[in-house]
Amino acid sequence: MPLLKKTFLLCVGASLLLLAGCASKPPAAAPEQAIVGRVPADPPKNPVIDAEALKAESKSIAVTDIYFKKEGKNLVFIEETRHKTNNNVTSIITPKTIPVDADKADTSALTGGANSSQFPVKFTNLADPNSTAPVVTPVDPQTSSNSSDSETQSSKKSGYESKMEYGELRYLANPIRGLLIKSGYKVVQAKSTVAMPNQGDEYFDIVQRIKAGDFPDANYVLYGILTEVSVTDNVDDIPGTRSSSQQVTLEVTVDFNVVDTQNNQIVASFIASGDGKEVRIDGKDNNFKASKAKLMKLASLDLAEDVRKNLAAQNFITNNPGSAGYERNLKRRLDDDAATLKVYK
Amino acid sequence: MIMKMHTKTIHLSAFAMSAVLLAACSGPQVRYGDAKAVETVNANYGSTDLQTIAEAMTRSLLQSKAISGSKDAPIITLADVKNKTSEYIDTRVITDKIRTQLMKSGQVRFAVSVTEMQNQTDELKRQNQSGLYKNSTIAKTGNMQGAQYRIEGSIASIVKNTKDVKDVYYVFNLNLINNESGLLEWADEKEIRKTATR
Numbered sequence: 424m425p426l427l428k429k430t431f432l433l434c435v436g437a438s439l440l441l442l443a444g445c446a447s448k449p450p451a452a453a454p455e456q457a458i459v460g461r462v463p464a465d466p467p468k469n470p471v472i473d474a475e476a477l478k479a480e481s482k483s484i485a486v487t488d489i490y491f492k493k494e495g496k497n498l499v500f501i502e503e504t505r506h507k508t509n510n511n512v513t514s515i516i517t518p519k520t521i522p523v524d525a526d527k528a529d530t531s532a533l534t535g536g537a538n539s540s541q542f543p544v545k546f547t548n549l550a551d552p553n554s555t556a557p558v559v560t561p562v563d564p565q566t567s568s569n570s571s572d573s574e575t576q577s578s579k580k581s582g583y584e585s586k587m588e589y590g591e592l593r594y595l596a597n598p599i600r601g602l603l604i605k606s607g608y609k610v611v612q613a614k615s616t617v618a619m620p621n622q623g624d625e626y627f628d629i630v631q632r633i634k635a636g637d638f639p640d641a642n643y644v645l646y647g648i649l650t651e652v653s654v655t656d657n658v659d660d661i662p663g664t665r666s667s668s669q670q671v672t673l674e675v676t677v678d679f680n681v682v683d684t685q686n687n688q689i690v691a692s693f694i695a696s697g698d699g700k701e702v703r704i705d706g707k708d709n710n711f712k713a714s715k716a717k718l719m720k721l722a723s724l725d726l727a728e729d730v731r732k733n734l735a736a737q738n739f740i741t742n743n744p745g746s747a748g749y750e751r752n753l754k755r756r757l758d759d760d761a762a763t764l765k766v767y768k
Numbered sequence: 769m770i771m772k773m774h775t776k777t778i779h780l781s782a783f784a785m786s787a788v789l790l791a792a793c794s795g796p797q798v799r800y801g802d803a804k805a806v807e808t809v810n811a812n813y814g815s816t817d818l819q820t821i822a823e824a825m826t827r828s829l830l831q832s833k834a835i836s837g838s839k840d841a842p843i844i845t846l847a848d849v850k851n852k853t854s855e856y857i858d859t860r861v862i863t864d865k866i867r868t869q870l871m872k873s874g875q876v877r878f879a880v881s882v883t884e885m886q887n888q889t890d891e892l893k894r895q896n897q898s899g900l901y902k903n904s905t906i907a908k909t910g911n912m913q914g915a916q917y918r919i920e921g922s923i924a925s926i927v928k929n930t931k932d933v934k935d936v937y938y939v940f941n942l943n944l945i946n947n948e949s950g951l952l953e954w955a956d957e958k959e960i961r962k963t964a965t966r
Contacts, residue, residue, distance in 0.1 A: 661885060662885070664885045664886040704909065
């Protein structure tokens with residue numbers, strides 16, 4: 424009987440221990456959703472660059488000033504008067520150059536466009552050898568004299584010469600440098616470039632500059648080429664009022680690329696724009712003039728904000744780890760990356 | 769005796785005249801009534817119609833998906849309510865009443881309507897362009913919030929008269945329109961029939 428009691432007590436004790444053990448166990452993990460056709464995700468090949476990683480690895484970036492290329496056109500008149508006396512030839516060439524707006528020139532008399540009255544000259548591309556071949560106007564009794572021992576010829580040519588101007592804008596990139604510093608990058612100074620005479624589009628060849636050692640300490644180079652700058656000044660009535668609003672807007676659009684200096688891989692590429700706007704109620708009545716300095720500041724700040732969004736969207740910089748933006752970027756990257764095709768079973 | 773009668777007549781006349789004069793000096797009688805009481809003076813559009821329409825529309829609008837299903841209180845603005853009746857009706861009073869009741873619900877926010885824009889622009893102009901205000905306290909131009917929806921509608925009537933009967937039928941329509949998509953998010957109507965007999 425005592426043995427039976429002891430056995431009973433032992434059994435109860437063991438049962439209690441087992442129960443206690445079960446109770447302290449963490450809940451069993453829910454079985455992974457069985458999705459046929461997917462395999463567990465591999466770690467991303469290009470892990471998201473976050474602020475902590477940057478700090479640990481001390482990644483550095485050089486941000487160039489914004490490159491620009493400006494096309495200019497000059498309207499050129501060349502008038503040549505050649506005077507021939509016996510064996511002597513005297514030639515008087517009178518060139519006249521007028522800088523014109525390239526767009527206006529293109530839509531002028533050449534096309535019979537709206538500016539034909541402003542530019543009543545048929546344009547010829549002086550770079551074209553055919554167009555610049557000597558043209559001798561028929562001798563006009565009024566403009567030339569011809570006698571047995573002397574002859575005067577006069578010729579006129581007109582056309583346009585194109586010229587390209589390359590350079591860097593010094594005032595747009597600083598807010599972008601600031602945001603990269605905030606996001607954890609070490610920003611290094613980029614060497615500025617000077618356009619050479621007869622400069623071509625090789626001015627934009629960033630790989631050449633990397634190879635030339637213009638960014639020796641940088642892991643990445645962010646460079647942008649100005650696509651367009653426009654200033655608009657519009658006046659609109661405000662419905663329901665006797666007032667109008669004058670809006671002066673400066674808008675800049677820049678084409679950006681981020682290049683890895685180790686392998687020249689483009690790790691981010693996008694187009695960003697920024698605008699600075701000043702609004703004045705009844706401004707037209709008071710001949711309001713907007714402050715260009717203020718517009719430029721607003722535009723550069725807005726451009727930097729758009730750059731931040733684009734860099735974050737391409738995982739070059741992230742929002743704070745754990746934030747909604749970070750999760751969204753990570754998810755998008757995993758979803759979009761073909762190398763992370765998943766097959767669950 | 770005759771003398772006594774004559775004196776009495778004079779006294780009565782004087783008393784009657786005094787009573788008439790006193791009554792004339794006391795002026796019209798004024799009393800407060802119940803603003804919500806049903807008004808049936810005639811068959812024309814009246815205060816009861818205004819209250820009925822506003823209540824019905826507010827209730828229906830607050831139950832609409834666009835408002836009850838919205839996480840944040842959506843921003844709405846008032847547009848025109850057209851008066852298509854033959855009577856003079858200040859339709860702005862109807863929309864203002866609806867706006868007040870909607871605001872009290874706390875489920876929507878209202879942006880200034882077109883009719884209130886003059887005051888708004890005048891105030892912005894005063895603060896931004898007079899140069900009198902501290903920069904950090906200025907309500908800056910360009911930060912007004914656009915309304916997601918606008919409320920617009922119409923009121924129409926059909927009136928029929930006979931020698932002894934006047935029958936008026938009002939129909940009030942109200943629409944909630946998404947400003948961005950142009951979609952009609954909600955619409956309702958309130959019908960009122962009034963008959964006056966002699």
